[in-house]
Amino acid sequence: MKKLKLVLFLSVLGVGVTAAVIYSGIVNVAADEPHSDLVYWLLEATRENSITKAAENIKVPDLTDPELLLSGGVDYEFMCASCHLKPGQRKSDMSLGLYPTPPNLAVSNDSHEGHEHGDDRQADRNNFWVIKHGIKASGMPAWGKTHDDQRIWAMVAFIKRLPSLTPEQYQILTAIE
CATH class of the missing domain: 1.20.5 (Single alpha-helices involved in coiled-coils or other helix-helix interfaces)
Incomplete structure (x- = not known):
């Protein structure tokens, strides 16, 4: 009792x-005052584990198709670059004004380098899920409401190649015909 x-x-x-x-x-x-270390860790761990769990059964298509790279590049330029930046860019008004700060997708993420093929595919699944569903209270919209899966996979394919692009290559791949 x-x-x-x-x-x-x-x-x-x-x-x-x-x-x-x-x-x-x-x-x-x-948004201009950071969380305490504990709150930041709790939110970060919750977000990462939630995305990985939600994305674990997504089937990753062949992302090496050059057409995916081209169509994903145009979408990235118009929908993502103002927050997630371009090759050679270190900051933007959007990237500075958001909290948490959006990841700079134009630079290599050392935490994914050297991982096995399965981990790379999990990163692709996670990227697809985030682009499709967005992240609450972060500024990341749910593009799945306006874009089909093929178009989202094209953005995933482009993001995968983005860190290896020079500013000149980026400009070519993101130009509208």
Whole structure:
């Protein structure tokens, strides 16, 4: 009986503290002020694990088709580059103003280098899922509402090649005919 009372007390206390935090306005939601290290870690870990879990059964098509690279390049230029940047670009008004800061997709991600083929395919699945479904409260829209899967896979194919492109190659691949 004492354990039940303790659990009930802790539950009521937890609800009370949560309500106090929500209604007091003490949590700073400004995009120009970073989260505490603990909150940042919790959000980052939750996001990464959620995406990996949601994307684990997505079938990755052949992303080496040059047509995918070309069509994905045009979409990247118009839909992604202002936040995720271009080769040779270090920042933009959008990349500086968003929090969390969007990843610079034009530079190599060392955390994925040297991984086995399966991990590379998981990165492709994760990228597809993020582009299709977006990420809540991050500025990343859900492009799946307006773009079919083929078009999203084209963006994934382009993003995969993006870190190896020079600014000149990027300009050629993203030019509209």
